[in-house]
Amino acid sequence: MISDLVRRTRSCxxxxxxxxxxxxxxxxxxxxxxxxxxxGNKQPLKYLLSNERSMNGVVFPKLGWxxxxxxxxGPESGERPSAYIIILGDNDIRKSIRVDQGIAAQNILxxxxxxxxxxxxxxxxxxxxxxKDLRIPDRFEILLVIALGKPKEKIVLESLGPDGDIxxxxxxxxxxxxxxxxxxxxxxxxxx
Amino acid sequence: MISDLVRRTRSCxxxxxxxxxxxxxxxxxxxxxxxxxxxGNKQPLKYLLSNERSMNGVVFPKLGWxxxxxxxxGPESGERPSAYIIILGDNDIRKSIRVDQGIAAQNILxxxxxxxxxxxxxxxxxxxxxxKDLRIPDRFEILLVIALGKPKEKIVLESLGPDGDIxxxxxxxxxxxxxxxxxxxxxxxxxx
Numbered sequence: 001m002i003s004d005l006v007r008r009t010r011s012c013x014x015x016x017x018x019x020x021x022x023x024x025x026x027x028x029x030x031x032x033x034x035x036x037x038x039x040g041n042k043q044p045l046k047y048l049l050s051n052e053r054s055m056n057g058v059v060f061p062k063l064g065w066x067x068x069x070x071x072x073x074g075p076e077s078g079e080r081p082s083a084y085i086i087i088l089g090d091n092d093i094r095k096s097i098r099v100d101q102g103i104a105a106q107n108i109l110x111x112x113x114x115x116x117x118x119x120x121x122x123x124x125x126x127x128x129x130x131x132k133d134l135r136i137p138d139r140f141e142i143l144l145v146i147a148l149g150k151p152k153e154k155i156v157l158e159s160l161g162p163d164g165d166i167x168x169x170x171x172x173x174x175x176x177x178x179x180x181x182x183x184x185x186x187x188x189x190x191x192x
Numbered sequence: 193m194i195s196d197l198v199r200r201t202r203s204c205x206x207x208x209x210x211x212x213x214x215x216x217x218x219x220x221x222x223x224x225x226x227x228x229x230x231x232g233n234k235q236p237l238k239y240l241l242s243n244e245r246s247m248n249g250v251v252f253p254k255l256g257w258x259x260x261x262x263x264x265x266g267p268e269s270g271e272r273p274s275a276y277i278i279i280l281g282d283n284d285i286r287k288s289i290r291v292d293q294g295i296a297a298q299n300i301l302x303x304x305x306x307x308x309x310x311x312x313x314x315x316x317x318x319x320x321x322x323x324k325d326l327r328i329p330d331r332f333e334i335l336l337v338i339a340l341g342k343p344k345e346k347i348v349l350e351s352l353g354p355d356g357d358i359x360x361x362x363x364x365x366x367x368x369x370x371x372x373x374x375x376x377x378x379x380x381x382x383x384x
Binding site (some may be wrong): 002003005006007009010011027028030031032034035036037039040041042043045046047048049067068088098099100101102103104105106107109110111114121123134135136140144157166167168178179180181183186187188190 | 220239292360372375
């Protein structure tokens with residue numbers, strides 16, 4: 001079972017920014033995405049890679065970080081991602097992609113964990129601004145941005161409290177706590 | 193790297209139907225989905241399990257199989273899935289889920305491969321009919337059906353031919369061939 005790898009693959013938002021990630025590593029991760037299933041095997045996803053200071057600096061300000069941590073505006077300089085994989089949808093191949101990007105992103109994140117890296121799938125993206133600054137053609141829909149780096153935070157999975165609050169939170173020592181719904185809550189039994 | 197597992201996790205459509213899959217195994221697989229990332233950590237996905245002949249018989253006719261194989265109407269009796277995990281979106285928690293179901297489904301499929309099983313994510317579903325026959329409440333959106341079983345077909349990954357055709361096809365001995373786009377095609381380079 002890959003349960004240990006799945007368990008260790010957590011959304012991470014603070015990194016050792018000085019740890020660089022090579023283009024070769026990014027390509028290995030994209031290859032995991034490439035080999036995932038695709039609806040009708042159309043394979044409409046395209047990937048834009050960023051691992052240099054200048055392009056990373058263009059990508060970073062377009063991203064929304066950890067909406068529930070109101071006091072925290074995102075990782076500070078020195079703790080920012082070392083690389084990004086921007087997942088695009090190629091409208092010339094297929095419009096309104098619903099499942100492919102999640103499959104691809106999860107393969108990338110699992111692969112990153114296996115390499116001692118970590119990341120975060122970010123859907124809160126200023127897409128217009130990112131498109132403009134990177135000159136992304138209209139043909140491509142910006143589906144998801146995956147931030148990657150060497151992890152610098154401790155993440156703890158836990159059960160939901162009695163109030164059912166799903167918001168992640170940080171403890172005094174900076175540990176990031178993620179409440180997960182139980183099996184009992186997510187497996188539906190239908191009355192016959 | 194998990195590249196070997198990713199590579200072996202292929203969409204499979206013919207199974208040893210007599211091989212049963214226990215509820216415990218389905219719950220293990222759902223647990224992999226449960227531990228995946230979720231947008232805003234809302235965890236809106238719910239799961240409906242089927243591994244008994246009667247319920248499997250209700251689910252099967254609602255599914256569309258392998259659209260490119262015009263001659264083949266889906267697996268015959270004896271080669272049908274032994275189980276299904278139906279991924280639902282709980283509208284009371286979140287509407288219009290875009291990424292979570294792909295993450296969850298991929299964790300399930302990777303886990304199934306690790307157990308010597310295989311499956312197929314099916315989006316071509318007669319949702320109204322399935323909802324009616326299983327009495328799925330309106331609160332739940334039917335996002336995806338994952339068919340599972342012990343695999344009974346050989347699947348070959350290959351490169352796209354010069355015509356760029358992405359349609360999978362079957363050879364004379366029943367081998368299922370899946371053309372995949374190359375890295376060069378899917379990694380985008382933008383002109384500065």
